[in-house]
Amino acid sequence: MDLKLKIWRQADANAEGKFVTYPVHNISQDASFLEMLDVLNEELVTNGKEPVAFDHDCREGICGMCSLFINGRPHGPDDSVTTCQLHMRKFKDGETVVIEPWRAKPFPVIKDLKVDRSPFDEIIRSGGYVSVNTGGVPDANTIPINKENADLAMDAAACIGCGACVAACKNASAMLFVSAKVSQLALLPQGKVEAKRRVESMVAKMDDLGFGNCTNTYACEAECPKDISVANIARMNREFLCAKVT
Amino acid sequence: MSVKYSSITKKIWMSLMGLFLMVFLVVHLSINLLLLVDPSRELYNTAAHFMGTNPFIQTFQWVLFLGFTIHIILGFVLQIQNWIARPKGYKIKAKSEESFFSKYMIHTGIIILIFLGIHFVNFFFRVKIFHTVPDYILNGVNTGMEDMGIVVVKLFQSPSYVIGYVIALIILGFHLDHGFQSAWQSIGVNNSKYTPFIKGFGHLYAIFIPLGYIAIPLVIYLTT
Numbered sequence: 423m424d425l426k427l428k429i430w431r432q433a434d435a436n437a438e439g440k441f442v443t444y445p446v447h448n449i450s451q452d453a454s455f456l457e458m459l460d461v462l463n464e465e466l467v468t469n470g471k472e473p474v475a476f477d478h479d480c481r482e483g484i485c486g487m488c489s490l491f492i493n494g495r496p497h498g499p500d501d502s503v504t505t506c507q508l509h510m511r512k513f514k515d516g517e518t519v520v521i522e523p524w525r526a527k528p529f530p531v532i533k534d535l536k537v538d539r540s541p542f543d544e545i546i547r548s549g550g551y552v553s554v555n556t557g558g559v560p561d562a563n564t565i566p567i568n569k570e571n572a573d574l575a576m577d578a579a580a581c582i583g584c585g586a587c588v589a590a591c592k593n594a595s596a597m598l599f600v601s602a603k604v605s606q607l608a609l610l611p612q613g614k615v616e617a618k619r620r621v622e623s624m625v626a627k628m629d630d631l632g633f634g635n636c637t638n639t640y641a642c643e644a645e646c647p648k649d650i651s652v653a654n655i656a657r658m659n660r661e662f663l664c665a666k667v668t
Numbered sequence: 669m670s671v672k673y674s675s676i677t678k679k680i681w682m683s684l685m686g687l688f689l690m691v692f693l694v695v696h697l698s699i700n701l702l703l704l705v706d707p708s709r710e711l712y713n714t715a716a717h718f719m720g721t722n723p724f725i726q727t728f729q730w731v732l733f734l735g736f737t738i739h740i741i742l743g744f745v746l747q748i749q750n751w752i753a754r755p756k757g758y759k760i761k762a763k764s765e766e767s768f769f770s771k772y773m774i775h776t777g778i779i780i781l782i783f784l785g786i787h788f789v790n791f792f793f794r795v796k797i798f799h800t801v802p803d804y805i806l807n808g809v810n811t812g813m814e815d816m817g818i819v820v821v822k823l824f825q826s827p828s829y830v831i832g833y834v835i836a837l838i839i840l841g842f843h844l845d846h847g848f849q850s851a852w853q854s855i856g857v858n859n860s861k862y863t864p865f866i867k868g869f870g871h872l873y874a875i876f877i878p879l880g881y882i883a884i885p886l887v888i889y890l891t892t
Contacts, residue, residue, distance in 0.1 A: 428759075441759065494763035520760045527753050590764045592771060593750035595675075625674050634753030635675040635746045637773065638850040641764035653858045660856030662676045 423449050423515040427462065429474055430522045432531050435538075439531065441520075451511040455498060456481060456488060458510055475534040483507040483647065486582030489589070490535055491522040496586035496645045504584060504647045524585050526594035528631045541631045542583050542599060548627035549620040550603040556612045571609045578606035580648040587642035587650075593634030598642035600628050601658035602650045608661055618665035625662055675749075676854075678742050683851035685739040690848065690873070692732060697880045700820075704887055709817030713804045717813040720795065740781060747774045769846040776843040783836035790823060791816070824888040833885050837878040845874035 424447045432439030446465075449458050456478050463473035479487035488505035492498035498508040513519060521535060529537040579602075587598035604621050607613025613620075636655060643652045673681075699719065702712040719725050769776070795801045795814055804815035823829050848870030852858070857866065 430759075491758060491760075494758065494760035496764075522758055522760070525754055525756055525758055527755055590762060592754075592762065592766075594753040595750075597675075625676055629675050632753055634750040635679060636854075637746070637750070637770055638846075638853045639766040639770040641762065641766040644765040652853070653860075653863075656853050656856045656858030659676055659680065659854055662674070663680060663856060666677070 423451060423510060423513070425449060425458075425513065425516070426518045428518060428520045429535070430531075431474070431534055432523075433533065435530055435532055449510055451509070453510050454481070454506055455490070455492070455508040455510065456506050475532075475536050477536050478506060481506040484582060486584035489524050489537065489539070489584055489586070491524060491589055493520055496524070496589040497584075497647050502647055502649050504582075507647075524589040526585075526588050526633070528594070528596075528633055529585060529588065537585075539583070539585050541633075542585065542596070544631060545596070545600055545624055545627050546603065549616070549623040550607070552607060552612050552616065554612070554615045565611055567610060575606050575609040578602040578609070578650065578654050581606075581646075581650050582648060584647060586645045586647060588633065590641040590645035591634065591636075592639060592641065593637055595636045595642070596628050596631075596633040597636040597655050597658070598646060598650055598652065600624050601654035604658045604661060605654040608657070617661060618668075621658060621661040622665050625658075675746075678746055679854040681738055682742045682746065683854035685735045685742075686847050686851045688732075688735045689739060690844065690851075690877075692735075693877055697877060700884050701880065703817055703820060703884060708806070709804070709815065709821075710806060712817045712820075713811070713813050713815060716816040720814070736784070740777070743774065743777050767846050767850070769842045770850065773843065773846060776839050779836065779839045780843055783832075783840075786832075791819065794819065820884075821888055821892060824885040825892060827889070830885045830889045834882050837881045840881075841874045841878035844877065845871060848873055 424445065427444045427446060428441045429444060430439055431442045444462055444466075446458065446462050449461060453461070456476070459474060459476060466473045477487045477489050479485040481488075483504045483506060486504070488497075490497070490505045492505070492508070497503060497505045499512050500508050523529075523531050523535045524537045524539075526537075528541040529539055532538050581599060581602035583599060585599070588594050588596050591597075604617075604624060607620065608617040638652070638655075640652050643650065699712065699715045702715055703709065705711060795816065801814040801816060801819055804811045804813045804817070824833075849863075849867045852863075852866050857863075
């Protein structure tokens with residue numbers, strides 16, 4: 423298939439960016455979106471031009487590195503997948519595909535389609551861990567945890583921190599990411615001990631970094647490649663309210 | 669000294685005040701509907717007189733003003749912060765599936781605020797500040813109550829006022845449609861059992877409360 427790509431090109435963080443159009447030809451429908459970009463980059467390098475910079479790592483949908491805003495949607499037109507798991511059969515032959523970086527004040531563009539997502543790391547460093555001594559690895563079922571909470575914690579822990587929630591939200595809010603990290607720990611006994619301190623410091627860090635406020639549009643849930651539920655946001659609101667009033 | 673509140677604190681206050689104002693809308697509507705129940709305006713004027721003179725209601729009125737003020741100020745603050753959080757937008761507008769009216773809360777909110785200002789000038793200021801409301805005469809006897817009912821009836825005989833009122837109330841419905849379920853989510857109520865009910869009830873509330881308000885000018889305009 424042939425495509426017309428309109429890609430955001432920006433030499434560095436301080437440069438003025440612009441969209442540049444590139445035609446690509448003979449792309450297999452079975453290729454992934456990133457493989458299609460690899461084909462473009464090989465062509466650019468062959469012609470002595472600067473390849474398009476974009477984030478990627480595992481290409482298995484689990485690392486959370488790939489981060490492209492494709493035709494108006496984070497991770498493109500398919501549901502519940504990362505960009506690396508998006509395949510070209512989701513596009514039509516001859517289609518124009520507009521590729522942009524995540525847009526949010528706390529995620530500045532580093533180059534082309536790469537953005538700095540280290541603010542997520544800063545949020546984790548502010549409290550997204552368990553620091554109490556939980557001893558060695560316990561035998562299975564030593565600490566009883568009900569099935570419902572175990573499932574909810576596991577679902578929240580599926581968050582790969584790609585930032586699609588921030589990219590999709592009209593307010594560039596990071597509430598889905600932060601709430602998933604707060605929930606996965608608050609639901610389990612090892613994490614409960616520090617739950618109050620954790621939610622207060624992670625929310626404070628999120629606000630300090632300049633992410634927007636949640637207005638419950640639920641675009642984050644719709645675009646999350648791991649289907650993280652907005653019920654986590656409500657849980658974090660509850661945790662935060664309890665931490666403040668108790 | 670600057671006072672800094674977290675995003676969640678602001679959202680919780682916004683929600684609590686929103687829910688409080690939604691209860692007020694039901695009380696206000698139930699009084700307004702008295703105009704349709706009793707065309708002589710006696711019931712409506714008696715209720716309006718009670719609301720305007722009862723010491724408890726008069727004190728509570730200030731809580732209501734505070735509720736409006738907090739909700740409006742926080743609405744602007746949150747929106748400005750949200751605009752700042754994305755200084756550069758996308759070339760292709762986001763196509764993500766989302767709560768439709770959530771995108772327009774600031775716009776619908778500003779229209780409702782303008783309507784609220786007009787509403788105050790037409791009713792509240794007339795009775796409380798300008799004292800231009802005539803006394804209610806029932807069977808040739810001055811009841812000592814203001815005839816708020818006649819003020820309403822006269823305004824609702826103007827087609828332009830009725831059209832403006834109906835449009836404002838439809839926009840209020842849009843605001844409530846997102847606001848109702850969003851308020852519960854912000855205070856942490858999201859549960860597989862209750863959330864579908866909250867969302868369903870919210871849609872019905874956002875339809876029937878504005879419809880109730882809209883029915884009054886339409887009936888008065890078409891029958892007087």
